[in-house]
Amino acid sequence: MQIPVEGFMYPNEVELQWSVLIVLYPFITGLVAGAFILASLERVFRVQAVKPTYRLALLTALSFLLVAPLPLQLHLGHPERSFEMYLTPHRSSAMAMFGFVYLWYLMAVLLMEIWLDYRRDIVLRSQSTKGVVRVFYRVMTLGSSNISERSLQIDEKLGYFVTLVGIPSAFLLHGYVGFIFGSVKANPWWSSPLMPIVFIFSAMVSGIAAVMLLYMLSTRLRGHEIDIRCLDKIAQYLLYTFVIDFSLEMLDLLQRIYEADESFRSLDFMVHTRLWKSQVIVQILLGTVTPIALLGLVQILRLTDKVRKRIYALAGSLTVIGIFAMRWNVVIGGQLFSKSFLGYTTYKMGFATREGLLTAIVLMILPFLILWVMVKLLPPWPDADSLSVSGAEPVHGTS
């Protein structure tokens, strides 16, 4: 497999080290962090309008978080040794420490919050269902069937606290991924203190857009009415976050162009040639400027509900594609140029190989399958048949 090289590359640099799976990984964890932030908007910041998406956002975050380690495992030369990261983590390695950040976020934040919010429904279903599903619910109750008023109040308070801790945890989760790249001094495309911050904000953008699209899609599929007020609010937050994200990325770009250091000429050439389509066309024009313009228009003009929904769907889709392109440009782009600044290589993506396109597609579909199973087991819909026992107050998240 001859890889076309332009100019000079150190002989060991010609073959790319990190494939499309490593592009997928920050994309997926970004969706997790973003979805969680959207959920926390309601819980902590009391933004009532987005309430209908609260539980859906949490389940979305969990589905994606469960899939997140898979691209990493498939990429490793020895996945059977990956547990070593928990046995002998090298404290100076961002990658090792991330294993614990992931674990913390999964166990102490996401699973905790979902469990606390759903506990009443879990207990009720553990009593009313039959068969295998019943076993699942019973295990989830941890053997306790207490859903008294007081216990639910305690859950509510604790859940609030968990979300509060969860917000910086979500920032840590994805900021860390940014740091994994940003701390590599050998690579000038990655090495930047802005990296964690850019990653966080682009994660929020992608997560919010993803939940918005999922909400629209799932409501449609269920034949219900979309809460337009909720959508308007989400779109607003998407716009604000996007503006910050775009400003940060442009700041990085402008600084690079102005300072024009040793690496600049090489990087500039790379963007104008190998990354032109994915960076300038897809990420910037289609994936950032267009959605921002569309969402901005909605704020300025008076448009009908129908038109707004269409615009949101379009803007949301473009956003998600654009953020994927951003991950691609960072990960793949960072490996296309030589560290000698004298040459460029090409990324040869396989199709049905362990790290190929087909694998990436399957991994992207998987979270939706998991989500589908989860919404069956733990329905997040605001108008779901909430099994109310003895007229007890419906819990938070299911108004």
Place this chain on the structure above:
Amino acid sequence: MLKDIEHLIRLTLVMAIGLVLFVIVRAAVIPPSFGEYGHYRGDAIAEIAARPIAYAGHQVCESCHTEVVDQKRLGKHVVVACEACHGPLAKHAEDPASVTPPKLDTGVVCGRCHEANSAKPKTFPQVVTADHSGGVACDMCHQPHKPGIEASPPKLAEGKK
């Protein structure tokens, strides 16, 4: 009151058990020499140091092939290690009878160093072999262990092909 946080107590218990299990597994599975010199498996150093050798090193060759040592001593190739041309011969050094080093093709071996190239130091002896010898094997005129041209070049004097 306690009844109302029963589920949280159970949760804490589950987490505690998980933590204890992790600590036990960790103690059992971590390689014993890990951390001996630093954050790595100490045994790795000895394992890497125990790899088999392919090149014997010229001191070893010279301990047997003294006649070549005498020959080389007076020529420019005195500083060139035996295995630079003859390849890795630790196996031959270990058991000379069982492993016979292959005869070298001077047409290939000599050119690697001495074929003219603008990036080679100007003071280094280099030729364009096509002009220099017209395709004739180098050892027709040059004795590789003592490459300087003398009054009567060895191979021509022996009348070989």
Place this chain on the structure above:
Amino acid sequence: MEITRRHLLVLLPAAAAAWKYVMAGTPESAPKYSLTEHWWGMLIDIPKCIGCGSCVRACAQENDVPDGYFRTWIERYHVADWKIEKPEVESPNGGKQGFPPNEESGGKNFFVPKLCNHCADSPCTQVCPVGATFVTPDGVVLVDKTYCLGCRYCVQACPYGCRFINPNSNTAEKCSLCYHRISKGLTTACCEVCPTGARQLADLKNPKDPIHEFLRTHTVQILKPHMATGSKVFYNGMDGSVR
């Protein structure tokens, strides 16, 4: 040449002693190698390199390096006039079969051998998540093949491009400074076969090692000093255009 001879005097007694035991079939009885008595590095003398590729071939044979991957390699530079920031560089198959003759006569032309710099503050060691790559007490950066996950973070972190993933073991690999040789009193395979003495192993902790005198009396550089890696491979006579 003088250095090569003096260097021999330093290594010969230790080598002979160790080899005696190896030949006798009792390597474990050899005088024990002390980790704290050495601090390994290398000296590369650029004006002496003739780009023959012997080092690349010897390394590949000594260390079973797979085709297409390089623990060491040679680059050929062509610098036109004063264009120090835009050299033309090539490394056909890492210089393994030497270099084809070229017509360039103008400007500067020279060879630069490259290898792992065995950094004292190694960035690859810093990023390894599990401790599979490490700096030994005697200053050699090694990879523990049985512990490496193959995550490739170290390959990304190396500023010099000297690491790769061995397709046979799916683990990270790079120049080990022939640790299995130098710990027995031998020199590295590349230094052994270098015909001009352009590559020389250096023990920075050994007061008798001629490298100390050499570093005092010559203009030497390390690659990418701004990366502050603590590189221990010193280049004599290195042009400013070298990347």
